[in-house]
Amino acid sequence: MGVFKYHKVDFLLVCAGLLFLLLDIVLDVYAVVSFYQEKAYVSLGILLLLLLGSSFLIQAYSWLWYSYEDFERWTKVEKCLSQCQLKILHVFQLGIYFRHAGVVEMSLRSFFSKINNPEGFAVYMCHDLSMLRLIETFSESAPQLVLMLTIIMQRGEFNLVTVLKAFGSASAIAFSVTMYHRSLRSFLPDKEKQQMISSGVYFLWNLFFISSRLTALALFASMLPCFIFTHFFCSWVVLFFFVWKSKTDFMESPCGEWLYRATVGLIWYFNWFNVVEGRTRYRTMLYHGYMLVDISLLCSLWCWKFITELHYFEISPVYAVITAVSVVAVYILGLISKMIYYNCYHPNLVKGQLKGDATTMSNAGQGPTRMSAFAGDETDFTVCQLSVRHVDEDVTNRSGPSPPASDIKHYNKRMRKLAENFYC
Numbered sequence: 001m002g003v004f005k006y007h008k009v010d011f012l013l014v015c016a017g018l019l020f021l022l023l024d025i026v027l028d029v030y031a032v033v034s035f036y037q038e039k040a041y042v043s044l045g046i047l048l049l050l051l052l053g054s055s056f057l058i059q060a061y062s063w064l065w066y067s068y069e070d071f072e073r074w075t076k077v078e079k080c081l082s083q084c085q086l087k088i089l090h091v092f093q094l095g096i097y098f099r100h101a102g103v104v105e106m107s108l109r110s111f112f113s114k115i116n117n118p119e120g121f122a123v124y125m126c127h128d129l130s131m132l133r134l135i136e137t138f139s140e141s142a143p144q145l146v147l148m149l150t151i152i153m154q155r156g157e158f159n160l161v162t163v164l165k166a167f168g169s170a171s172a173i174a175f176s177v178t179m180y181h182r183s184l185r186s187f188l189p190d191k192e193k194q195q196m197i198s199s200g201v202y203f204l205w206n207l208f209f210i211s212s213r214l215t216a217l218a219l220f221a222s223m224l225p226c227f228i229f230t231h232f233f234c235s236w237v238v239l240f241f242f243v244w245k246s247k248t249d250f251m252e253s254p255c256g257e258w259l260y261r262a263t264v265g266l267i268w269y270f271n272w273f274n275v276v277e278g279r280t281r282y283r284t285m286l287y288h289g290y291m292l293v294d295i296s297l298l299c300s301l302w303c304w305k306f307i308t309e310l311h312y313f314e315i316s317p318v319y320a321v322i323t324a325v326s327v328v329a330v331y332i333l334g335l336i337s338k339m340i341y342y343n344c345y346h347p348n349l350v351k352g353q354l355k356g357d358a359t360t361m362s363n364a365g366q367g368p369t370r371m372s373a374f375a376g377d378e379t380d381f382t383v384c385q386l387s388v389r390h391v392d393e394d395v396t397n398r399s400g401p402s403p404p405a406s407d408i409k410h411y412n413k414r415m416r417k418l419a420e421n422f423y424c
Helices: 008-037 041-068 083-091 095-112 119-155 160-185 196-223 227-245 254-270 281-308 317-344 393-398 413-423
Strands: 368-371 409-412
Touching: 008 041, 008 095, 041 083, 041 095, 041 119, 041 254, 083 095, 095 119, 119 160, 119 196, 119 254, 119 409, 119 413, 160 196, 160 413, 196 227, 196 254, 196 281, 196 317, 227 254, 281 317, 409 413
Parallel strands: none
Antiparallel strands: 368 409
């Protein structure tokens, strides 16, 4: 089944992620103060709504995942709090930092501890953080960039610095998606490991998609600011309906599953996200066809309003048309890049080829699933002497006597399910 490896680069990425998370808070506070000083109360209200809404969403997922594991915790940082204190921590929007601290602790122990190496749990917790960051990216960063681009366009503040800032923000969003892809790659068998160039192509296609989509939304919002909320709500309802029809099975509770489906509808408003396993070619074609038409309509409406009415800054109608066409062309470039990835770099696998034993998943919780190591298999994670909460008797009987505790293996069921959706 292969070995999950926690490299030093993963630890550095976790530390960098924590630093960027803190930097993001500082920049958010700066933006709030700037809007208040400028008396831009509408923009201030929208920004606060995005920040608070995204934070509550992230804390909800973090709390639900703890509850699915019966609040079993493996790090000293996590064990220092009772269940009530942990709940209070999430209420005050601090759960994500608590998880970061736990990952840092496990990472350090995996590098310096020679006995009961907790490397597997470091990988497991990193996978959860990757998913939480992905949700935060599309619930906060992406709509916040649309807001900033809209303000820039309405004020006519076009210069090299603002363009570079916008491009940097879009690149950061695409990078977060690529880090999620890196987590999925950890489930590939060693012989199917993807080269770094595959991540480069993956980043490129997401950068094209995200840049085109966010720019189209910002163009539309700059001319018809009130209608952007109607556009979002109507689009989200349609996308949520298709997520529901896909019969997703990601969360362990009905309420959690509905929250997940609503979140996927939000993510789909900005970019594609695999939610079910199996061949998704026709679903993907339908989605990208819908997005291409929607982006074309948004850019056409902006171009028509810009040419026929008084606008907020001087620009030739020809340049307006070129801008609209360019936004659509960038999305088409994203489609071409995605086809290159799937034709040249994407491995076609079945469930059994991914790391982690799918046969125990139906009986295990959403936490780090424990499973027996058969003779000849490599150990997924290093030794973790923790009690097994649940053992499938049928699997035990078929595989002979129970192996010693040193052969217990761990993997993140949530991320493995997403890996199945992407690779299988």
